[in-house]
Amino acid sequence: xxxxxxxxxxxxxxxxxxxxxxxxxxxxxxxxxxxxxxxxxxxxxxxxxxxxxxxxxxxxxxxxxxxxxxxxxxxxxxxxxxxxxxxxxxxxxxxxxxxxxxxxxxxxxxxxxxxxxxxxxxxxxxxxxxxxxxxxxxxxxxxxxxxxxxxxxxxxxxxxxxxxxxxxxxxxxxxxxxxxxxxxxxxxxxxxxxxxxxxxxxxxxxxxxxxxxxxxxxxxxxxxxxxxxxxxxxxxxxxxxxxxxxxxxxxxxxxxxxxxx
Amino acid sequence: xxxxxxxxxxxxxxxxxxxxxxxxxxxxxxxxxxxxxxxxxxxxxxxxxxxxxxxxxxxxxxxxxxxxxxxxxxxxxxxxxxxxxxxxxxxxxxxxxxxxxxxxxxxxxxxxxxxxxxxxxxxxxxxxxxxxxxxxxxxxxxxxxxxxxxxxxxxxxxxxxxxxxxxxxxxxxxxxxxxxxxxxxxxxxxxxxxxxxxxxxxxxxxxxxxxxxxxxxxxxxxxxxxxxxxxxxxxxxxxxxxxxxxxxxxxxxx
Numbered sequence: 032x033x034x035x036x037x038x039x040x041x042x043x044x045x046x047x048x049x050x051x052x053x054x055x056x057x058x059x060x061x062x063x064x065x066x067x068x069x070x071x072x073x074x075x076x077x078x079x080x081x082x083x084x085x086x087x088x089x090x091x092x093x094x095x096x097x098x099x100x101x102x103x104x105x106x107x108x109x110x111x112x113x114x115x116x117x118x119x120x121x122x123x124x125x126x127x128x129x130x131x132x133x134x135x136x137x138x139x140x141x142x143x144x145x146x147x148x149x150x151x152x153x154x155x156x157x158x159x160x161x162x163x164x165x166x167x168x169x170x171x172x173x174x175x176x177x178x179x180x181x182x183x184x185x186x187x188x189x190x191x192x193x194x195x196x197x198x199x200x201x202x203x204x205x206x207x208x209x210x211x212x213x214x215x216x217x218x219x220x221x222x223x224x225x226x227x228x229x230x231x232x233x234x235x236x237x238x239x240x241x242x243x244x245x246x247x248x249x250x251x252x253x254x255x256x257x258x259x260x261x262x263x264x265x266x267x268x269x270x271x272x273x274x275x276x277x278x279x280x281x282x283x284x285x286x287x288x289x290x291x292x
Numbered sequence: 293x294x295x296x297x298x299x300x301x302x303x304x305x306x307x308x309x310x311x312x313x314x315x316x317x318x319x320x321x322x323x324x325x326x327x328x329x330x331x332x333x334x335x336x337x338x339x340x341x342x343x344x345x346x347x348x349x350x351x352x353x354x355x356x357x358x359x360x361x362x363x364x365x366x367x368x369x370x371x372x373x374x375x376x377x378x379x380x381x382x383x384x385x386x387x388x389x390x391x392x393x394x395x396x397x398x399x400x401x402x403x404x405x406x407x408x409x410x411x412x413x414x415x416x417x418x419x420x421x422x423x424x425x426x427x428x429x430x431x432x433x434x435x436x437x438x439x440x441x442x443x444x445x446x447x448x449x450x451x452x453x454x455x456x457x458x459x460x461x462x463x464x465x466x467x468x469x470x471x472x473x474x475x476x477x478x479x480x481x482x483x484x485x486x487x488x489x490x491x492x493x494x495x496x497x498x499x500x501x502x503x504x505x506x507x508x509x510x511x512x513x514x515x516x517x518x519x520x521x522x523x524x525x526x527x528x529x530x531x532x533x534x535x536x537x538x539x540x541x542x543x544x545x546x
Contacts, residue, residue: 061460061461064464064465065460065464068463068464068465068468069464071468072464072467072473072474073328075468075478075479076329076332076473079474079475079478080332080333080334082332197311197314200314201313204317204321207320207324208324210324210328211324211331216328216332217331217332221331221332221334222331
């Protein structure tokens with residue numbers, strides 16, 4: 032019960048603090064601008080290269096927007112405490128670590144999901160791409176599963192913040208690599224074998240494949256294996272992330288590196 | 293002032309080059325974008341197209357470094373509590389900030405080398421520069437033009453606490469409007485007109501023309517013209533915005 036309280040109250044307080052720092056009227060356009068222009072950039076690159084349709088890039092990059100907030104939400108939850116020199120104080124508390132950091136990340140992830148939906152809608156109009164209601168429902172389910180997988184992976188990245196200083200930069204680089212490896216922008220069959228092998232074990236790849244399948248009119252039964260694979264990837268990273276959180280906190284305490292910045 | 297500018301730029305280039313992890317990001321990003329372009333274009337029979345994509349990806353990162361670097365630099369000064377000291381220094385504030393933005397563009401030179409090496413080694417992109425002398429002039433001209441546009445951006449960041457977010461948000465719009473990886477011919481016409489006012493457009497044209505085309509010198513000249521214009525606008529805006537921030541007492545806000 033206490034962990035639930037920490038998750039809800041801590042998360043809400045942290046989210047409200049964000050808007051004390053930045054106005055929502057500034058935050059939303061900035062957060063929205065990045066995925067909108069990213070989708071347009073790759074859609075027009077695809078048109079130039081004469082590869083795939085606008086729908087391919089629209090779905091791939093909308094999912095990327097969801098993924099990025101999953102990575103950064105968790106990564107910044109810990110990195111931000113280090114930056115403001117409150118990490119060691121926070122870790123001296125008996126609070127459940129998972130509830131503590133996930134509570135901070137979840138509002139950001141929900142915002143990211145909303146932003147991805149808005150960006151998807153805006154770019155659908157600009158690129159003149161249309162979806163049936165059933166296809167949109169399918170995309171929402173695939174997006175939710177991908178969001179879970181990416182947040183779990185973000186937990187692994189965030190836990191590195193207990194030992195390292197440049198986790199945001201690292202998360203940024205991982206996010207950038209996803210543009211290439213996850214199939215968001217390059218059809219997987221065009222990638223070399225070793226990159227395709229990596230794409231199978233990272234979050235997002237199967238979620239994007241499921242989303243594209245559902246948007247192409249396939250049923251949940253037909254893309255179930257992709258959704259299942261995405262959920263499995265997310266589950267594995269969740270377990271790994273929780274283990275890393277414990278191990279790296281212990282290491283941070285042992286080596287007195289929690290205040291290093 | 294020249295000494296302050298040059299020594300400031302040197303210090304910032306050295307400082308930006310200190311952290312190998314940061315540099316790995318500088319190298320990775322353009323390689324990623326260039327790789328996406330290589331795999332999408334699949335233009336084995338048109339190596340010049342791939343060389344153009346390599347150069348475009350490198351200039352993309354130059355702009356990212358400048359716009360993020362200039363916004364982050366001011367935010368860092370705010371967090372460190374040194375922004376007020378820099379504003380109060382007898383050297384004009386533009387001469388303190390311009391070296392940071394130009395140094396960010398210079399660090400983008402690493403990206404250029406990395407992208408060209410990556411393309412040559414892995415994708416067999418022939419590294420044939422048509423006009424080496426012009427290329428050697430075009431690269432620093434491009435860095436200067438992009439760095440000075442960063443100065444104009446930095447001037448607005450003085451007033452703005454969430455400068456870093458704005459810096460991040462400005463990457464893709466400028467990449468699109470300047471035709472760095474996506475040719476302007478596939479974009480609506482008005483987008484190309486916007487590019488005329490942006491340093492990366494002329495910088496990229498200068499580098500690409502030196503590497504692939506017949507006439508790089510007009511574009512190099514345009515780099516210098518827009519750089520001078522940006523400096524004039526940036527210095528004026530910076531003076532004005534600093535005055536506004538001082539009168540409102542918002543310089544120290546973090």
